[in-house]
Amino acid sequence: MSPRPDVRQRLLEAAEELFAAQGASATPVDQVLGRAGVAPATLYAHFGSKTGLQAAVLESRLARWDAVWRAAVEAAADDRGRLLAVFDALEAFAGTGAPSRWCAFLEAAAGAPPEDPIGAAAVAADTDLLRTRLTELARPVAGAGAAELAEHLLVVVSGALAMRLRPGAEHAVARGRAAAEALVPRHG
Amino acid sequence: MSPRPDVRQRLLEAAEELFAAQGASATPVDQVLGRAGVAPATLYAHFGSKTGLQAAVLESRLARWDAVWRAAVEAAADDRGRLLAVFDALEAFAGTGAPSRWCAFLEAAAGAPPEDPIGAAAVAADTDLLRTRLTELARPVAGAGAAELAEHLLVVVSGALAMRLRPGAEHAVARGRAAAEALVPRHG
DNA sequence: GTCTATACACAGATAGAC
């Protein structure tokens, strides 16, 4: 019960907020340190480098996204609703934690060179989760066409995330959902 | 007829290639100078700042994209083809100039803070062109539903661009086109 | 208009004490 508990956790939270809001590459380490109230050496003792910190943030973020999406699926009423629940999850996820500019995984991929292991791994894990779960959820709706429908929805979800970079970012998820609804057949 | 003509143009071309391949924020000015074979002071005499250079690059790039897209529309056979020609244009555009990692306009928006005038203006101009022309082209296909269909396609196009950041980037445009084809009715 | 040389700022990371 020291007056400064869970330094690692505080660093993670500070970094996640700032990285989400501004982008990781646009966020100096000093700013994370300032918000967490921690000294530089401590950060490097825990995470080794800024990249290590970023990897830890993305890992934690992916776990949270996974949980939020799962909950949204469970809350949905029917097969079609469960498939489209990814958009409920996107909205719910924006509510948890700090506001984020756009997708942290795409941002990591965009901000780092293609061969960078951390950016590549993070976006690969995110993509894998999206593709796998969308395919599962599409099966009751589209049967043998599930993989194809899931692929189309993966494009639309990615598009909804990219739309957050365009003017009118507030409507990005709603626009994505509208496009997706036009894509998913009304009844299996 | 000096031995070093069109310094401005050479800077623009060098910057466009490097910015497209690596992202503007990840590209140091020195690298542009090296490729163009030009001294630092010359760049600042012409463009004022790195940001100014980036703005000039984006302007030139938008003009090229506009022309390529226009040509793709003219080459298409029917109304539906003209609407979907945006995907032909995306492929053709990737062929012109240097290879690019993903969309330079979205990259500018992602790499700069939201209030940054240059990133915001560039992505706004690009978005406006996409939305306006897609709506025009959707009219013969969807009539009164043109605006709505265009909005859906804007999401899909943005998604195709974002898919270039995910594993399997080579198939990004093809996947976008497949999703779009499922969205556009077969005959008006 | 273009060059050489350099100023200035800041970011990521470390040394060594406590």
Place this chain on the structure above:
DNA sequence: GTCTATCTGTGTATAGAC
């Protein structure tokens, strides 16, 4: 484990000569 203080590299931009 955490802190204070600092080192080092690099990036943008400019001064001043030609």
